[in-house]
Amino acid sequence: MLIRQGDARNSRLDRKLAFALAAVAGGLNAAAFHEVGFFSANMTGNVSALSSLLAMGRWAHGLGYLAIVVAFIAGATVSTLVIDAGLRRGIVSIYARVVLVEGAMLVLLGLLRMALDRAAGVPLLIAGLAFLMGLQNAIVTHISDARVRTTHVSGMSTDIGIGLARMIDMVRGNARSSDRDAIVTRLRLHIGTVLSFLLGGVLGVLAWRLVGDLSFAFAGLLLAVAALGSIASAFQMPERSDTR
Template sequence: MLIRQGDARDSRLDRKLAFALAAVAGGLNAAAFHEVGFFAANMTGNVSALSSLIATGQWWYGLGYLAIVVAFIVGAAVSTLAIAAGLRRGVVTIYARIILAEAACLAMLGLGLWLVRATADRASGVPLLVLALSFLMGLQNAIVTHISDARVRTTHISGMATDIGIGLARLLDRGPDKVPLAVRAAIITKLRLHAGTVLSFCTGGVAGVLAWRLIGDLSFTAAGALLSLIAWFSIVAAKAPTT
């Protein structure tokens, strides 16, 4: 899932990657919003909030949203630099290793917040939580973009919803029976990918909020543990002897 890149991937691998990571991203995004009222991965909403605050003269509050957007961009840049360095050195597990690093950061973030808030008020660590999650979502989004040649996105729901609408319109334009078989198969493959990703993001969001209500900040640690399993299985599969 995290080894093959670009044209070496098939639609099955793309779906597995998209569904798994979108569920985690949806859980983190929803849990963070439920806790502090900010979306860590919704750059469209964050930029809209930033522009609104600038327009109303609330520059100081706008800096917070600007920091979220910058953290996301920095995360994507760090991920890209790490991928490039790994590929130059022939590290075939570079994508999985970066996901493993993301998992470790999530685990430490959740555990650290849980420990701090056990002896302080609930407002402690809010900026760290939002900025760290934004950075990690940018990092993750860059990974799936690179490994799938931009076929897969895990947080860009607006784009996927648009693609679903376009795909449905292409099938309905001349009627499904009049669309060439190869074209229809390609459209259906994309629809399955995008619709499944949106559903996974939504399902992950429900699970994320429920987990946060149950175990609080340790839900971020749990998400890190899930990501580490995904990465570890890919690393083990890459090292397994082929027959």
């Protein structure tokens, strides 16, 4: 799931990756909103809130949303730098290793949140989750050549609409039927990813209501288990050089 990259991946691997990580992202996003009223992965909403607060002169409140956006970008930046360095060194398990780090950081974040004062831990939780969501989104964007985006629900919903329109055109005889398989494959990917994000959100809130901030640590453990499985598989593959 976290080894093959780009054209070496098939639609089954893309779906497996998308559904698993989208469920985790949806759970984290919904649980954080349920707890503190912020979305850590919704950069469209956060930038809109930032612009609204700036327009009203509420600069102090706006800085909080700006910090979320910056943390998300920082996560994507760090993820890309580490992945590119790993690929240059021929480390085939680099994606899995970054996911393992994400899982470990998420476990640490959950434990710190439990140890800190509730109010004092809010900025850490939001900025930390935003950073990790940016890191994760960069991972899946790189490994799938941008076919998969685990937190970009608005973009996936747009792609679903486009795919449905093309299917309707086929039924009407206005499009090539030879494109049907590719369109259906993309629709299955995007619809499944959105539904996984939704289901993950439901389970994330239920888990948070059941065990509180420990739910963030549990999510990190799930990511770590998935990453370790891929790393174990990579040991059976030869390391390769990648000069990109």
